[in-house]
Amino acid sequence: MRSPSLIHQSTKIAGFGLFFALFQVAHAAPPEEIVAQIESLSSDSYLRRENATEALLKSGPAAIEPLVEVLERGDLETTQRAIGILQSMAMERPILEGESEHPKLARPNPNEPDAWETLLMLSTMGGSRGERATMAVEEITQVRRAQTIQTLSLQEAYIGVKEFVYGATSNLQRVVEITGAYQGDDSLLELLRWIDKVEFARIEGPAIRKGVLKGVTQMPDLKTLSLLYGEIDLETMKVIGDLDSIDHLEFRYVPLNDELLDAIATLPIRISLTLNGTDLSSDQVDALRQTLPGLNIEFKRGGFLGVRCNDSFNECIIQSVVEGSGAEVAGLLPNDVIIRANGEPIRKFADLQAVINTRDPGQNIRIGYRRHNVEYETDAKLGKLTEPN
Known part of the structure; x- marks a missing residue:
């Protein structure tokens, strides 16, 4: 877990996303400046590459299409930085649009390119851009999955x-x-x-x-x-x-x-x-x-006896009895062999299921069984199938 509270992290992301969107509206870079910054991603100067990366992040969705174009001809350094920028843009978006009082500000124009959708598209392609995009998609998914599990579990x-x-x-x-x-x-x-x-x-x-x-x-x-x-x-x-x-x-x-x-x-x-x-x-x-x-x-029909048996055997041998079920109340035990149900011969577990499936919850069923080579009979009241705790 990357932080003590992924919800707190999500809130910070949402808050930054709102700030980022407002900043975008007021400081959208012109197309020629975006192109120039993209060219700087392959500069020999580390500082210039870093400044270009920061500037492109601030440009937001307007930089997405130019970044995709440069991936078709970019070197490894440019590819890594372009994918990294798209990954950062995708993570800056709130996990839910409704986390902000002004959700549309997180993406001012729904017709604009979306970084997450762009990464998904790139991940289907070959070469280094496809590999890098796949890694970015996996990393984003891991973070979002953890955020989702914690959010919904609460x-x-x-x-x-x-x-x-x-x-x-x-x-x-x-x-x-x-x-x-x-x-x-x-x-x-x-x-x-x-x-x-x-x-x-x-x-x-x-x-x-x-x-x-x-x-x-x-x-x-x-x-x-x-x-x-x-x-x-x-x-x-x-x-x-x-x-x-x-x-x-x-x-x-x-x-x-x-x-x-x-x-x-x-x-x-x-x-x-x-x-x-x-x-x-x-x-x-x-x-x-x-x-x-x-x-x-x-x-x-919904009737449930409450025994578990191995259907691969040629006998209906009880492996376990569900606690509180009609079978337990009727006195059935593991290793008992069920031989009859309402007069029908039972040779396999499927035979027993076929009889029970025709009965409703609340109905009684007559069970003939063998224990230590001695035959017995008992009445069991069928219940309903419930999920184990």
Whole structure:
């Protein structure tokens, strides 16, 4: 961490950005002076190179296009300094436009060139300019990512490693999680555009709303999105449709109807859709499957027993029992072998899941199991699938 408080650092950057913009308006250098300063970047005099660098920084966006032009013919010294100037310009901009009472002053003309966008463009090119621009982009992203994590964490958003449940699997993943505990303004979540290399996001309860979803969908590497324990309306659903694609989408204990199903049919889902405890009927889901024949749709009524088993075995051996679940209350233990569920023979964990998936939370299920080669039966009350703490 570069300083004790990245928020304080961000505030300083925003404040300097406002001062920098005001200075620009009053002291914009003429084009010929900018060109002369750029030529001085390759001077034999170190002091002259330093003065030229400082002057170009003060010129702001007006210097961006001339700097890009010189990169096409510049030597290594000029390339390093030109990229460094663009990097400094990008970092001087406030992390959020709204951090200033006069946000437009941070970029007086939205049609002017932008240093960050310019660096992104240059990073796709070859040669030393592409390499230097890539390094600058990575450094800026690291700082912005750290600022974002600290800023949003103070507002009770979670960004970090956590167990993530999707469908029937549960793994430790890097996740973004927004729940009803989130205290910030929804617009603050636009900062999530700086959270790269995180593929999983979870939105829960009252946080399932348009503003939150708009922020979460800014995540550049988002692939799996779970919406849990809340309600969704058509306008919020449309935000998902603004994505280029989403690999996996889950609705868990989120009521859906025909209108929302029609909207789901238009979403850019690539691989799988999980519908768990959504109050939908089998007929409604079958109709959706016909509309989306290439999509893997997993449909569950929402009942949850609370056992974890290895699905690769030819027996349904309990590996662990979820604390407080119906399975624990019913007396099931690790290493028990489930052999029947509501009279249906169980040979693998998938067989047990198939039976449970047809049951609602609150329903009882009769479990036959074997312990130390002795068979027993017990009744278990199904609950709801919750996220591990």
